[in-house]
Amino acid sequence: MKDPLVQLYKGAKPSRRNFLAGALAAGGATVGATMAKGQAAPDPAITEKQPWAQFLGEGVDANPYGVPSEFEAHVVRRNVPWLTADAVSSVNFTPLHEMDGIITPSGLCFERHHGGIAEVDPAQHRLMINGLVDNPLVFTMQDLMRFPRENHVYFLECAANSGMEWAGAQLNGCQFTHGMIHNVMYTGVPLRLLLEEAGVKTTGKWLLAEGADASGMTRSIPMEKALDDCLVAFKMNGEALRPEQGYPVRLVVPGWEGNMWVKWLRRLEVGDQPWHHREETSKYTDLLADGQARRFTWEMDAKSVITNPSPQAPITHGPGPMVLTGVAWSGRGTIPRVDVTIDGGITWHQARMSGPSFTKSMHRFYYDFDWDGRPMLLQSRAHDSTGYVQPTKDQLREIRGENSIYHNNGIQTWAVNERGEAENVEIS
Amino acid sequence: MSRFLKIMAPAGLGTASVLAMAYVLADQFVSDIPGFARVTMVQSADAQETPEAAPEAVVVAVAATEEMAPARPGGFGLGRTALPEEISAWDIDVRPDGLGLPVGSGDVWTGEEVFVENCAVCHGDFGEAVGRWPVLAGGRDTLTREDPVKTIGSYWPYLSTVYDYINRAMPFGYAQSLEPDDIYAITAYLLYVNDIVGDDFELSNENFLDVEMPNADNFFMDDRADVELPLFSTEPCMEGCKASVEITMHASVLDVTPDTEEDTASATPAVAEVATTEVVADVVAEEAPAEAPAAEVVQAAVPDPALVAAGEGVFRACRACHQVGEGATNRSGPHLNGVVGRVIGSVDGFRYSNGFAEAASAGTVWTEVSLAAFLADPRGAMPGTKMSFRGISNEADIAAMIAYLESFGG
Numbered sequence: 049m050k051d052p053l054v055q056l057y058k059g060a061k062p063s064r065r066n067f068l069a070g071a072l073a074a075g076g077a078t079v080g081a082t083m084a085k086g087q088a089a090p091d092p093a094i095t096e097k098q099p100w101a102q103f104l105g106e107g108v109d110a111n112p113y114g115v116p117s118e119f120e121a122h123v124v125r126r127n128v129p130w131l132t133a134d135a136v137s138s139v140n141f142t143p144l145h146e147m148d149g150i151i152t153p154s155g156l157c158f159e160r161h162h163g164g165i166a167e168v169d170p171a172q173h174r175l176m177i178n179g180l181v182d183n184p185l186v187f188t189m190q191d192l193m194r195f196p197r198e199n200h201v202y203f204l205e206c207a208a209n210s211g212m213e214w215a216g217a218q219l220n221g222c223q224f225t226h227g228m229i230h231n232v233m234y235t236g237v238p239l240r241l242l243l244e245e246a247g248v249k250t251t252g253k254w255l256l257a258e259g260a261d262a263s264g265m266t267r268s269i270p271m272e273k274a275l276d277d278c279l280v281a282f283k284m285n286g287e288a289l290r291p292e293q294g295y296p297v298r299l300v301v302p303g304w305e306g307n308m309w310v311k312w313l314r315r316l317e318v319g320d321q322p323w324h325h326r327e328e329t330s331k332y333t334d335l336l337a338d339g340q341a342r343r344f345t346w347e348m349d350a351k352s353v354i355t356n357p358s359p360q361a362p363i364t365h366g367p368g369p370m371v372l373t374g375v376a377w378s379g380r381g382t383i384p385r386v387d388v389t390i391d392g393g394i395t396w397h398q399a400r401m402s403g404p405s406f407t408k409s410m411h412r413f414y415y416d417f418d419w420d421g422r423p424m425l426l427q428s429r430a431h432d433s434t435g436y437v438q439p440t441k442d443q444l445r446e447i448r449g450e451n452s453i454y455h456n457n458g459i460q461t462w463a464v465n466e467r468g469e470a471e472n473v474e475i476s
Numbered sequence: 477m478s479r480f481l482k483i484m485a486p487a488g489l490g491t492a493s494v495l496a497m498a499y500v501l502a503d504q505f506v507s508d509i510p511g512f513a514r515v516t517m518v519q520s521a522d523a524q525e526t527p528e529a530a531p532e533a534v535v536v537a538v539a540a541t542e543e544m545a546p547a548r549p550g551g552f553g554l555g556r557t558a559l560p561e562e563i564s565a566w567d568i569d570v571r572p573d574g575l576g577l578p579v580g581s582g583d584v585w586t587g588e589e590v591f592v593e594n595c596a597v598c599h600g601d602f603g604e605a606v607g608r609w610p611v612l613a614g615g616r617d618t619l620t621r622e623d624p625v626k627t628i629g630s631y632w633p634y635l636s637t638v639y640d641y642i643n644r645a646m647p648f649g650y651a652q653s654l655e656p657d658d659i660y661a662i663t664a665y666l667l668y669v670n671d672i673v674g675d676d677f678e679l680s681n682e683n684f685l686d687v688e689m690p691n692a693d694n695f696f697m698d699d700r701a702d703v704e705l706p707l708f709s710t711e712p713c714m715e716g717c718k719a720s721v722e723i724t725m726h727a728s729v730l731d732v733t734p735d736t737e738e739d740t741a742s743a744t745p746a747v748a749e750v751a752t753t754e755v756v757a758d759v760v761a762e763e764a765p766a767e768a769p770a771a772e773v774v775q776a777a778v779p780d781p782a783l784v785a786a787g788e789g790v791f792r793a794c795r796a797c798h799q800v801g802e803g804a805t806n807r808s809g810p811h812l813n814g815v816v817g818r819v820i821g822s823v824d825g826f827r828y829s830n831g832f833a834e835a836a837s838a839g840t841v842w843t844e845v846s847l848a849a850f851l852a853d854p855r856g857a858m859p860g861t862k863m864s865f866r867g868i869s870n871e872a873d874i875a876a877m878i879a880y881l882e883s884f885g886g
Contacts, residue, residue, distance in 0.1 A: 126734065127734075128732075128733075128734055129734055130732060162645075163645065163648075163651070176558050176562065176563070176566055177555075177558075178558055178563045178566075178567055179567075183557055184557060184558040184563060185555040185556065185557060185558055186555055186556055186557075186558045186562065187554065187555040188555075191554045191555045194552065194554050195545070195552060195554065196545035196546055197545060198542065198544065198545045199542075216725045217725045217726065217727040217730075218727055218730055218732060219727060219732065219733050220727045220728060220733040221733060224733060224734075237545070238544065238545050240547070241545060241547055241552075244547055244551065245551045245552060245554060245555060247551075256569060258566075258569070262645070262649070262651050263644075263645045263651070264644035264645050264651065264652075266569060266640075266644070314566070315566050315567075317567060317569065319571070319575075321571065321573070323569055323570075323571050323572075323640075324571070324572050324633065324634045324636070324637055325569070325637055325640055325641065326637055326640070326641040326645075329632055329633055329634060329637050329695075330626065330628075330631060330632050330637065333695060335619060335624060335626070335631075337620065338620060339619035339620040339694060340694050340695070340696060341619075341631075341694060341695050341696075342695075342696060342697075342698050342699065342700075343695045343696070343697065343698065344697055344698050345698045345700065346698070347698075347700075349700070349704075359727075359733070387712070387714070391721065392718075392721030393717055393718060393721065394715075394716065394717055394718055394721065395714070395715050395716070395717070396712070396713070396714045396715070396717070425721060425723075429712065434705075434709070435709045436705060436708055436709050437708055437709065437710070437711075437712050438708075439704075439707075439708045443707075443708070447703060447704060447707075450622070451619075451622075451624050463723060463726075471726060471727060471728050472726075472727035472728075473723045473724075473725060473726050473727065474723070474724050474725040475721050475722060475723050475724060476718075476720075476721055476722040476723075476724055
């Protein structure tokens with residue numbers, strides 16, 4: 049098999065430090081907490097007075113806008129330096145291996161900018177609707193807040209998530225292989241209500257959404273989708289959108305590729321045909337092996353990944369009871385079932401789904417078992433509510449080749465060795 | 477003994493209450509009007525464990541129906557009518573059928589001049605790209621190769637996309653600063669370097685639709701619903717699915733995963749040293765970092781704070797290429813810390829054009845006066861400079877810019 053490094057990676061290599069070193073060091077505390085049953089000496093965590101048990105802590109308002117514990121400082125978005133011309137502005141990745149449940153905290157949602165973060169003053173922000181409408185309109189933020197709102201939890205996945213893995217296993221960590229996704233609760237106005245306010249003419253079949261940032265981001269959206277479940281959202285997880293997520297207002301296009309969820313949304317134009325702008329022609333089209341390219345590949349196929357254990361989150365407790373967990377999602381509905389294998393796909397087990405199941409939202413799964421301390425090959429396989437089953441990477445390559453960049457929803461494999469360390473591999 | 481959970485799926489659990497929102501992906505769309513209420517929360521598929529594994533397993537039924545936000549007949553009367561001037565200020569988009577193209581024209585030779593002045597610093601004189609910025613020319617007949625080169629000539633299906641994108645987003649970091657004739661000229665030049673037109677070609681709104689893009693016919697509507705969904709919608713094997721398993725590829729062999737915070741910062745390769753890759757091109761390379769750290773270094777000798785603040789605003793046009801402040805590094809342009817008072821063309825590691833190199837060997841130092849002259853007319857003050865910037869016409873802006881730069885030493 050050809051070396052994907054040759055194909056994908058041509059820059060200077062990062063330092064050759066063991067990629068596991070950081071993860072193992074971080075796991076040290078956990079190891080200390082998992083004492084053997086035959087404890088010989090008394091545990092100083094019990095016998096010694098801890099400062100927090102003796103002295104007063106800070107009062108209220110120490111952090112008017114709360115921040116995580118200092119012991120969670122390693123839980124951050126990360127980027128891949130060699131992917132980017134400059135780390136200041138590029139794409140970074142959600143630390144999926146440090147999270148649980150289904151909601152992504154606002155500050156950990158991955159970022160992808162095409163012209164940097166627009167620092168928009170909401171008082172100066174306007175949303176215009178023009179084109180094939182009876183009455184072109186301008187809304188202020190205050191106007192938008194007077195329309196009826198809805199709340200929905202949706203995942204947003206970049207079409208290029210896992211794009212670096214088309215030619216083979218490259219990056220060691222689900223943060224890097226699968227972290228271009230987040231899942232938050234949005235509060236917003238149904239796009240349908242705004243379009244009805246302007247009065248879409250019968251010839252209006254497409255919508256152009258445009259951002260206020262320096263890239264002037266634009267995408268064409270079919271009117272049926274716009275009138276179905278799209279939102280013009282101003283809150284995420286109950287708080288205002290973060291600047292990097294489109295403050296003060298963004299488009300929510302449930303189940304469809306993240307690039308269409310235009311941030312800093314300032315204009316909606318109704319037209320009778322698509323615009324074929326840069327992000328839907330030169331980018332976000334899927335080049336197949338025969339040189340033809342699929343366009344308008346909007347829906348995100350069902351996908352899953354085991355987040356723990358994974359390369360950044362090795363097993364640090366030795367054999368015995370353990371929790372294997374991960375996330376799954378589909379742009380076509382819910383995830384009623386995830387299968388898990390620990391032997392590389394010879395035998396599969398149905399995982400336990402946990403937490404609320406929303407359409408086009410992340411789902412959490414667990415597989416609780418006793419590890420025998422032997423090497424494992426871990427995979428997860430999502431089933432969505434349409435009956436679609438997540439394919440293997442080779443199944444995808446057979447149809448699409450290796451040049452499509454986008455929409456890689458193939459099954460991920462982690463090889464776990466007898467020390468509990470995990471690595472990104474591909475298997476037969 | 478294996479203690480793996482033996483898991484069974486109770487028939488009908490979970491999926492029955494799901495309102496499948498499968499969307500029809502085709503050139504034609506269903507025209508269903510959404511129903512009044514939509515099920516947004518469905519039963520938790522939570523009870524898949526055997527009693528012995530979880531004896532107290534409880535089916536958590538969280539089914540709930542959210543009423544859709546109500547419409548109001550005749551509308552809410554919110555917002556106001558957009559004025560024609562407002563619409564024309566923002567509605568700059570251009571479509572393949574020519575809708576939105578302004579009146580104007582430009583020829584290949586003019587385009588070369590404008591391109592070299594505004595675009596070549598990132599894209600190269602002939603669209604071949606500098607460092608890992610996007611390649612704009614060449615790449616024909618590479619789409620089936622292992623390493624396809626997707627350029628305007630080899631990949632882009634519509635010429636209107638070129639005009640629209642240049643008009644709305646280029647030059648990067650100084651968007652919407654070009655006039656229609658400039659954009660027609662640049663577009664003509666890009667057609668020329670892609671061997672689509674001859675060197676005597678002039679592009680205008682009149683002949684725009686006559687240009688045929690080489691790869692126009694090689695795009696087709698998403699066909700996953702036909703090609704993939706049936707294939708991937710069958711009940712999979714659960715036991716004895718293969719005889720053996722071998723690892724065929726290790727990511728650790730490549731060793732390209734960043735490991736620590738420090739590595740993330742220190743391992744960033746210099747722009748010019750890194751080749752463009754396909755994934756890079758799509759994920760990041762088309763972006764310059766638009767948000768340079770706006771470090772606020774305040775020194776005793778800083779001039780009027782208001783002037784410095786004004787200069788920070790003026791500097792926005794420069795940030796795509798130049799950094800200032802703590803940790804500033806060379807990018808498309810050299811870092812500008814302490815630029816006033818330093819020898820011209822003297823920043824380590826930056827490859828200057830000849831004029832700068834000569835000034836450096838002569839030991840000439842940037843003064844407020846010489847910098848002001850350069851900022852007013854870069855190409856006039858320093859013939860041959862690679863800097864793609866027309867200059868600042870307003871003297872007050874130049875003074876503010878210099879005050880701002882001096883706040884970073886010098």
